[in-house]
Amino acid sequence: MSKTATFTRRGIGTILAAGLLAGGLAGCGNSDTGGDAGSSGGDGKIVLGFSQVGAESGWRTANTTSVKEAATEAGIELKFDDAQQKQENQIKAIRNFIQQKVDVIAFSPVVESGWDTVLKEARDADIPVILTDRAVDSADKTLYKTFIGSDFVKEGRLSGEWLVEQTKAATGPVNVVELQGTTGSAPANDRKRGFAEAIAANPNLKIIASQSGDFTRAGGKQVMEQFLKANPKIDVLFAHNDDMGLGALEAITAAGKVPGKDITIITIDAVRDGMQALADGKFNFIAECSPLLGPQLMDLAKKVHAGESVPERVETEETTFTQEQAKAALPSRKY
Numbered sequence: 001m002s003k004t005a006t007f008t009r010r011g012i013g014t015i016l017a018a019g020l021l022a023g024g025l026a027g028c029g030n031s032d033t034g035g036d037a038g039s040s041g042g043d044g045k046i047v048l049g050f051s052q053v054g055a056e057s058g059w060r061t062a063n064t065t066s067v068k069e070a071a072t073e074a075g076i077e078l079k080f081d082d083a084q085q086k087q088e089n090q091i092k093a094i095r096n097f098i099q100q101k102v103d104v105i106a107f108s109p110v111v112e113s114g115w116d117t118v119l120k121e122a123r124d125a126d127i128p129v130i131l132t133d134r135a136v137d138s139a140d141k142t143l144y145k146t147f148i149g150s151d152f153v154k155e156g157r158l159s160g161e162w163l164v165e166q167t168k169a170a171t172g173p174v175n176v177v178e179l180q181g182t183t184g185s186a187p188a189n190d191r192k193r194g195f196a197e198a199i200a201a202n203p204n205l206k207i208i209a210s211q212s213g214d215f216t217r218a219g220g221k222q223v224m225e226q227f228l229k230a231n232p233k234i235d236v237l238f239a240h241n242d243d244m245g246l247g248a249l250e251a252i253t254a255a256g257k258v259p260g261k262d263i264t265i266i267t268i269d270a271v272r273d274g275m276q277a278l279a280d281g282k283f284n285f286i287a288e289c290s291p292l293l294g295p296q297l298m299d300l301a302k303k304v305h306a307g308e309s310v311p312e313r314v315e316t317e318e319t320t321f322t323q324e325q326a327k328a329a330l331p332s333r334k335y
Contacts, residue, residue: 045075045076045077046075046076046077046103046104046301046302046305047076047077047079047100047102047103047104048071048076048077048078048079048102048103048104048105048106048298048301049079049081049093049094049096049097049100049102049104049105049106050067050078050079050080050081050105050106050107050132051081051083051090051093051094051097051105051106051107051108052064052067052080052081052082052083052107052108053083053085053090053108053109053110053133053134054082054083054084054085054110055082056085056214056215056216056243057215057216057217057241057242057243057269057271058242058243058269058271058272058273058274058335059241059242059243059269059271059289059291059335060291062271062291062292062335063108063133063291063292063293063294064080064082065294066291066292066293066294066295067080067132067293067294067297068080068294069294070294070295070297070298071294071298073295073298074295074298074299074301074302076298076301076302079097079100079102081093081096083110085110085182085214086110087109087110087111087114090107090109090110091115091118093107094107094118094119094121094122095118095121097122097127098121098122098125098127101125101127102127103127103301103305104127104128104129104130104301104304104305105122105127105128105129105130106129106130106131106132106297106301107129107131107132108131108132108133108134109131109134109135109136109185109186110134110182110185111182111183111184111185112134112135112136112137112184112185112186112189113136113137113184115136115138115143116138116140116143119136119138119140119143119144120143122143123142123143128144128145128304128305129143129144129145130144130145130146130147130148130297130300130301130304131144131146131147131148131149132147132148132149132293132297133148133149133150133187133291133293134149134185134186134187135147135149135186136186141312145300145304145310146300146304146310146311146312146313146314147312147313147314148293148296148297148300148313148314148315148316149293149314149315149316150187150289150290150315150316150318151190151315152186152187152189152190152191152194152289153190153191153193153194154194155187155190155191155194155268155287155288155289155318156190156191156192156193156194156195156196156197156198156268156287157194157195157197157198158194158198158287158320159191159194159195159198159238159266159268159285159287160194160195160196160197160198160199160238161198161201162266162285162320163176163198163199163202163205163236163238163264163266163285164198164199164201164202164205166264166284167202167204167205168202170202170204171204172204173204173206174202174204174205174206174235174236175206175208175231175233175234175235175236176199176205176206176207176208176234176235176236176237176238177207177208177209177210177224177227177231177234177236177237177238178192178195178207178209178210178211178237178238178239178240179211179212179213179219179220179223179224179237179238179239179240179244179245179248180192180210180211180212180213180240181212181213181214181215181240181241181244182212182214182215183212183214185215187240187241187268187289188212188215188240191240191268192210192240195238205236208231208234209227209230209231211223211226211227213239213240213244213247213248215240215241215243215244216243216244216247217243217244217246217247218247219244219247220239220243220244220245220246220247220248220251221247221248221250221251222247222251223244223248224237224247224248224251224252225251225254225255228251228252228255228257234263235263235264236263236264236265236266237252237263237264237265237266238266238267239265239266239267239268240267240268241267241268241269241289242267242268242269242270242271242273242274242277242286243269243271243273243274244267245265245267245274245277245283246273246274246277248265249265249277249282259282259283260280260281260282260283260284261281264284265282265283265284265285266283266284266285266286266287267283267285267286267287268286268287268288268289269286269288269289269291270286270287270288270289270290270321271291271335272330272333272335274286275321275326275329275330275333276326276330278321278322278323278326279323279326279327279330281323284322284323285320285321285322286320286321286326287318287320288318288319288320288321289318290316290318291335292334292335293316296314296316300314
């Protein structure tokens with residue numbers, strides 16, 4: 001199968017993102033709980049307790065910055081905690097927020113399961129909870145007010161649909177390897193499902209290896225090295241985020257292969273480094289997952305604090321990128 005003939009770059013129409021404001025990149029700290037404890041911060045401000053997954057990727061760093069900057073702009077006192085990708089840290093942080101009697105709690109769950117007990121504690125304390133970026137699998141929808149974030153299944157499906165289109169002329173097997181995100185997390189579960197459902201349309205597409213790289217560059221590099229050693233013929237890499245894809249680039253290059261040509265690379269996120277790799281032809285396609293949730297989160301925090309009704313799910317509007325679209329978007333990219 002000729003990569004030049006088969007893996008042409010065809011644009012998928014750009015959907016203009018709306019409702020998202022810019023936030024620059026910056027590092028995130030741990031347990032940043034400035035201000036006095038207690039409801040409304042003692043000065044009339046809404047107090048928002050926010051537990052972040054960690055700082056495992058460029059996406060997460062941009063997300064943290066967006067939340068912090070939006071809180072300042074909205075006049076909301078933010079109590080920030082970095083869970084360092086550990087659920088036990090996140091549960092402890094939520095309990096600390098409850099003890100401090102914050103007005104609203106928001107968090108991006110490390111994994112989907114195991115939240116009912118602590119969320120019931122927040123509900124019993126009459127503190128509304130907002131899920132950001134990642135969902136939980138609780139059957140009790142009264143444990144949180146709303147979810148704000150992306151449709152991860154759709155991101156996986158768009159990635160798979162692009163690949164189906166590029167390989168429609170293939171007459172033989174097309175070997176695909178998959179770098180999954182953190183095991184048990186909503187984006188890993190959903191992106192895997194959406195991608196698998198989409199590529200089922202072409203029986204030539206075969207996922208020959210699938211393993212977690214934990215959403216990190218180091219993990220992506222390590223797992224891709226294993227894939228390359230175990231599988232002499234790899235046609236496509238699907239990485240659940242840009243950072244794992246960027247790590248995989250190192251492994252592919254070290255193996256004497258040309259990323260973007262010898263191995264077609266599809267990723268999700270569209271952070272600046274990923275977009276640069278796409279513009280340079282090292283990646284072939286990216287499905288966007290915007291980290292700039294801060295302004296929408298602050299709007300929701302104000303509404304739930306005021307007792308207003310909010311939608312059960314608020315989805316961010318996102319797009320996809322091919323090489324030429326990435327080149328056009330990079331100069332004004334906010335993250």
